[in-house]
Amino acid sequence: MAIFITGGARSGKSGFAEAYARKLSDRGVYIATSQSFDDEMKERTRLHRQQRERSGYAWRTIEEPLALAEVLAELEREQAGGAGRPAVLVDCLTLWLTNWLLRLDPGTDGEQETKTNEDRLQAELDKLIAAVDAYTGPLLLVTNEVGSGIVPAYPLGRRFRDEAGRLNRRLAGHCAEAYLVVAGIPLDLKRHAFRLEED
Structure with missing residues (x-):
């Protein structure tokens, strides 16, 4: 069962995801x-790992900035059909997206490079969606809600905002549950979603 969890910076979404796990x-x-x-990011990572270790919950940490679909597929192969499967928590999808955007950014305005990189990014997004759909254990996906702020002043920032919005929208549609965490309070989006009647 895939669970989508979004919210702004320091909203409490990761804490909620860990508690739900x-x-x-x-x-x-x-x-x-x-x-x-x-050094600041290294220290932040060290503190997060230390907090998880002190929680008393048995976490196994996998650090993977790019090959997220492959890690999920490998975990599915290892654990499929087994009893008492672990909860898998991905934190976070917008960092994963950032990693791909930075890796694929050509740094030029070359039309061919941009088209090729766009295709590669979409292929990675499609692979991730397929891996989420195929995963049969408890899976929590943490992401940032970035579309409520100002429009970024530079092209890569605007592309990130747009791609993050598209990624979140697609993934939320593939998850059984979806939560928005605001000021530490998780809101159940699917339970309260308005649905247009279809003729």
């Missing part, structure tokens, strides 16, 4: 998508 299983797999390029 503890309800779903007695152990978890934490897939961290961040990359530590500087």
Whole structure:
């Protein structure tokens, strides 16, 4: 069962996801998508890992900035059909998207490069959606809601905002549950979703 969890920075979405994971299983797999390029990020990563270890919950951490679909497929192969499967928590999808955008950014205005990179990004998004659909255990997907702020002043920032919105919309549609965390309060989006009647 896939669960989509979104919210703004420091909204409490990761804390909610970890608490929900503890309800779903007695152990978890934490897939961290961040990359530590500087001392501040290294310290932040160390503190997050330390907090998980002190929680008393049995977390196994996998650090994977890019090959998220492949990690989910491997976990599915390892655990499919087994009893007492761990809760898998991905934190977070917008960092994963950032990693791909930075990797594929040609740094030029070359039309061919841009088209090729766009196709590659869409292929990675499609692979991730397929891996989420194929995953049969408890899976919590944490992402950031970035569309409520100002329009970024530079092209890559605007592309990130647009791609994050598209990614969130697609993934939420493939998840059984979807939550928006605001000021530490999780709101059940699917339970309260307005549905247009179809003729």
